[in-house]
Amino acid sequence: MGNTFGHLFRITTFGESHGGGVGVVIDGCPPKLEISAEEIQFELDRRRPGQSKITTPRKEADTCEILSGVFEGKTLGTPIAILVRNKDTRSQDYDEMVEKYRPSHADATYDAKYGIRNWQGGGRSSARETIGRVAAGAIAKKILQQVAGIEVLGYVKRIKDLEAVIDSKTVTLEQVESNIVRCPNLECAEQMIALVESARDQGDSLGGVVECVARSVPKGLGSPVFDKLEADLAKGVMSLPATKGFEIGSGFSGTLMMGSEHNDEFYIDEAGEVRTATNRSGGVQGGISNGEDIVIRVAFKPTATIRKEQRTVTTEGEETTLAGKGRHDPCVLPRAVPMVEAMVALVLCDHLLRQHGQCKVL
Amino acid sequence: MGNTFGHLFRITTFGESHGGGVGVVIDGCPPKLEISAEEIQFELDRRRPGQSKITTPRKEADTCEILSGVFEGKTLGTPIAILVRNKDTRSQDYDEMVEKYRPSHADATYDAKYGIRNWQGGGRSSARETIGRVAAGAIAKKILQQVAGIEVLGYVKRIKDLEAVIDSKTVTLEQVESNIVRCPNLECAEQMIALVESARDQGDSLGGVVECVARSVPKGLGSPVFDKLEADLAKGVMSLPATKGFEIGSGFSGTLMMGSEHNDEFYIDEAGEVRTATNRSGGVQGGISNGEDIVIRVAFKPTATIRKEQRTVTTEGEETTLAGKGRHDPCVLPRAVPMVEAMVALVLCDHLLRQHGQCKVL
Amino acid sequence: MGNTFGHLFRITTFGESHGGGVGVVIDGCPPKLEISAEEIQFELDRRRPGQSKITTPRKEADTCEILSGVFEGKTLGTPIAILVRNKDTRSQDYDEMVEKYRPSHADATYDAKYGIRNWQGGGRSSARETIGRVAAGAIAKKILQQVAGIEVLGYVKRIKDLEAVIDSKTVTLEQVESNIVRCPNLECAEQMIALVESARDQGDSLGGVVECVARSVPKGLGSPVFDKLEADLAKGVMSLPATKGFEIGSGFSGTLMMGSEHNDEFYIDEAGEVRTATNRSGGVQGGISNGEDIVIRVAFKPTATIRKEQRTVTTEGEETTLAGKGRHDPCVLPRAVPMVEAMVALVLCDHLLRQHGQCKVL
Amino acid sequence: MGNTFGHLFRITTFGESHGGGVGVVIDGCPPKLEISAEEIQFELDRRRPGQSKITTPRKEADTCEILSGVFEGKTLGTPIAILVRNKDTRSQDYDEMVEKYRPSHADATYDAKYGIRNWQGGGRSSARETIGRVAAGAIAKKILQQVAGIEVLGYVKRIKDLEAVIDSKTVTLEQVESNIVRCPNLECAEQMIALVESARDQGDSLGGVVECVARSVPKGLGSPVFDKLEADLAKGVMSLPATKGFEIGSGFSGTLMMGSEHNDEFYIDEAGEVRTATNRSGGVQGGISNGEDIVIRVAFKPTATIRKEQRTVTTEGEETTLAGKGRHDPCVLPRAVPMVEAMVALVLCDHLLRQHGQCKVL
16 A cells, blocks of 8 residues: 555556665556657666765666566557666665664654564665656656647755756756756856765755746646645655655745735736736646646755764664764755656646546547 | 545545535444534534634535434444535625636636536635535544544644744644634734734735644554655645645755754653654654654645736636625635644544554454 | 445445435546436436335335536536435334344344444445435436447346346337336236236245346447456446346356357458457457447345245344345346446446546547 | 556556566555465466466466565565566467457457557466466465465366366365366366367367355455445456356355245354354355355356467458467366465455454544
8 A cells, every 4th residue: 555656647666775676567558659768767867876976876777677568669558567676785784774763764663664674775765666756757758748748847946045046937958957966057056066065075964945847738637626736746746755845836935925916817828828927826726737837846854864973772772873874865856856757747647647538538 | 536535534525615515425434433413513613604703704504414324423334424505605796707717716727627617606616625524524533532542733823924933742722722813822813813804904815824733643654655644644735725835844944954953863762662852754754653743834825816806817718807706714724724634634544544454454 | 445436437325224315426527418317317216116016115206416516407527416315214114123133134244344233224235325326327328328329228137037038239228118127028027027026925035137238339448457347347236235146248158168159250340340240258358348239147136135034143142033024125126227227337437438548648 | 547456455467478577566465474485486386377288388487576575584564566577488379460350359459449459479468467466366365364264265166067066165275286177076177177178179168167265254344335345356356367257155046046045044153153054145245244155156258269260350350260379278267266266365355454444443
């Protein structure tokens, strides 16, 4: 339970940090979509460890194998299973974790829930789990692009208190990928990189905010009440490791406005389309897309595992201290960008199919 | 689709603002729970309109009828259907809405999605839909209390820029209910009430933040990966009308800390329990409750319907203006409190049952 | 749990035999479908008690009220809630059932599962629960008819050992409704009626077989593996009260053939369509409709409640005897016909929407 | 969609006959269950091809690899992914199938649904898909055994018109496995083997009936209404390839009895337990287990692929003939036994967990 996401376009992930591998089964994919392992690998490479000097040095090529569901380069409509083997596993780094709970990590809660835990690299709570999401997200993105020209793009908006000015309407993938911190504002990006290096050198870590925009989303996606688009987006990204907050459109700062300031007034654009003059709604009204850009923000806490010594307890209930030894990111933000994009793409793709299923039949 | 919430403790709501009524079907409720219509009515009265001078004057007693699933005062384990009839409906207030889309409301998006819309009072997008959630939440609360002594309590933390200092560890229901704005800090509450009255008098509206705490939550609730507790909580509250943001624990402000500051160090308390010295995690680590208080915050935008005139368009694609005539809350926060509590209780109850189903069998 | 059926076209039923009423919430219905309470009532009248001398004399008009989801005669795409109040309830008939378990009924198992039971009229296990299914089935039938011209028609094929020769390709609703036993073979129908009257007069009961055909089903409905069309059809009808068996196409008798006899050879018809010369597959191959008529058969056991005295036990664990007093059908078959049709229509409608959602997007 | 089964104990299968492999992801497994690849392999060996002279000669060791969810011999509570690589694939055997639809197979319907098809060995419609089910079933069986001492045992009851007398109350696994046709009545087994060999030699095929019994099932499993135990069992087994019918207890023949004959009268046994004198209900009343043996029967049609020449059509719409060349079972019954057992175990395990989740919390 809890390892499946989506209703019509539905993914199930599996795998621990160490062991046979991690992966995903994608069920409900439309047939006849052209897809290659290379396209999936492109996104996996954006999330893989060891990609730059500011990420964890764990070396994982994270090469994916498509086990099923694709035939002669096209999807069959049957489940697409994708497997990534675990390679550079140094379980000796985790020897101490057999007995000591890492603060603000999932060690203690897994033990409380299951009474058993794979202590190697965090087991199922490792960010390696997100490989399956990112692989599935690559396919979702392609569907969104082909069916409706939808583009999903994330970037680092803030690290600690370094916030970048970025125009969500015009930012491009090239700009995002132009630097290792994935902040399309180059000046700010340099400062961010320096900040991350400094934290890493101190054995400490940083958090921040990823912003993600979905452009060219057709009107009408999303289901009222519980499966509002913003509700499913919130669930999607809040299920990523290390997330502490979610906003859409005006978010928390919108609560400081009066209704007369906050409302998005309607007008008719040159093409005769109903549009809104502002986009405080973030592209969603009443849980349904209104054709404007969908804009969300996600708060990521500073990485829990740090080299600095901290107070903790053992599984036997003794107080002790711990200094992290594994290879970890001093800041998860750069690698979180493709994860956030994947979750947004998965939600939109699911709702696109649901919209066809319910509202384009009669 | 999209009108069902929960996996083992599962609710389905129905109904529009005008018409036969609104309600809920609760499936999966444990049998032999003592429950009365009065207990449900207590929560419905906290959300009903017309309860004070700062809420909408729409007069709805919102009296609930239990149609099924309860026999001689106890739950049967079969679906509990609860119906609330619509009474004080003045559809003439909405005559203009037949043709004009209310800005930042769901009128235009419902039309885009379905090609049809019940324009009376917002139809399904009306906050009346939350009656079913609050009724179900009353039952969820009782289960949580009986099985594990869990208490779920919400309150208004901020209206516009008026933020109250409140100790989430000790705040009581009596304090929350002691004033009409549901802010347990009485001094701040008075200021908030004045602010809402002022906005109402100007024909304008206000937003703010509801905070909600769940106390005495046992360790081990929540499912890793997609159904992390914070993910389901985020979905639950972000599916409420007018929400724009969600936080758990340190939330967005936690991103400003270094990892060494942010981490919740472990210690052993007098009872020999593993506890955390701080609670930046907000009671959840790796998606699973850790025994500390669960603390979340939800951003509600200023009410979209205001009396002030605004630019909008007609269903025929003509630009026009609109000044709201219906009876609406100048600030949804006071009535949002029981809604947020309901969603938190529903999520916790579902995960409590799931925990029994998976982890207490062997 | 267990009171919801379907994935995209999804129904949830509620209600006990005695109490506030029974009903259904239909989620995922396509918008803008014209539907009236009268159309739903037509099907409810086919299943209601007291409709003829060979059904239970319990008098229930079973008048339905549409609570939500329909506006000005058309579906809104939001949940359609339908309520039927319980009227002619004589709970005194059930006084004995408070203490005595009726043989082959659900009294003892409900007590074993829930530790509580509404003993009035069988509570949730009453066939009154099927009202919600039949109401929802009426809407499903209309969608099937409008989208694809699909017709779903059931009839009594056999009562005890009286088996009727009926041509599933040509039988009409008028023929089925031409007599009170719903067997379109008139000669056989008369014999069946006499047989039922005889059983009723002896205080005994009869079982039999309902056959149901779905005609003009487009190729391609059904999902391979677990949600094969025959699997969902089997689940649907086997969830009806009193069912003991399910067959599709050649069914159990097909197992007596050699493969070379059983296989449905392909040919090209005048219209150039791929067709099968025989239809032992029953319209489904590999879980997917092949364009031929879908033909299923359902075994209904003889009604469990009979006036004849039988050995049973009390809730206190004492052996005793019981002679049924409630008003029951001596043979459920005539009223089971619209129930089987409803379940078949619900399954097909769900798969029709799913097919659009997955395979008609790209 | 359609590749996931179960609600709390939930499996998702993937894979085609040819390609990277087939497998399963099991979500919701209770933690700390001891399980080994050997235990899973035992069941896989019972279903694998090439196991005897009366099954397909395709040589597949079907060796399973546990990719995740098991650590130091125990389940973690996280998803258990199991992979079986495809080995002995002779796609040249299927060259003709690129263009010719095999009668009563899924080739034509897959094309109709998806517009694309993996023609190698039937792709997803191959019985190789059931490997994932059987692997998951092995784990479900172990849980059932450990939690409640439940035993699930299937056997060949009939091949064509050769029906064996078997006592479902006392039959043992050893008796079933004592011969290659898996019929525990040895005399009948010999006749069956001779019949299958004769059919094979003629290039023809046979069908029959598998009976399956679940013993020591506690009272109270199963959920009323749609998820009745018999409904979920029916769906489970009718989702297996080649099934045409399902019965529980008295099944179709029960419809020939009068109610007074058919009802299972209650009595109190020596242990003071409520029992039934007969078991026409097949262990389930009102959708809930009553503590008696659950007994079901499943009809399997004769294998569709035969060496005899048959009329068919090409994908281009030309009439032609086809004589099967692949390596196929002349009769699927012996290998179907572990498949039926797996589906029954999966259904029972899911309902066991659900029963704990709903009814053992308060």
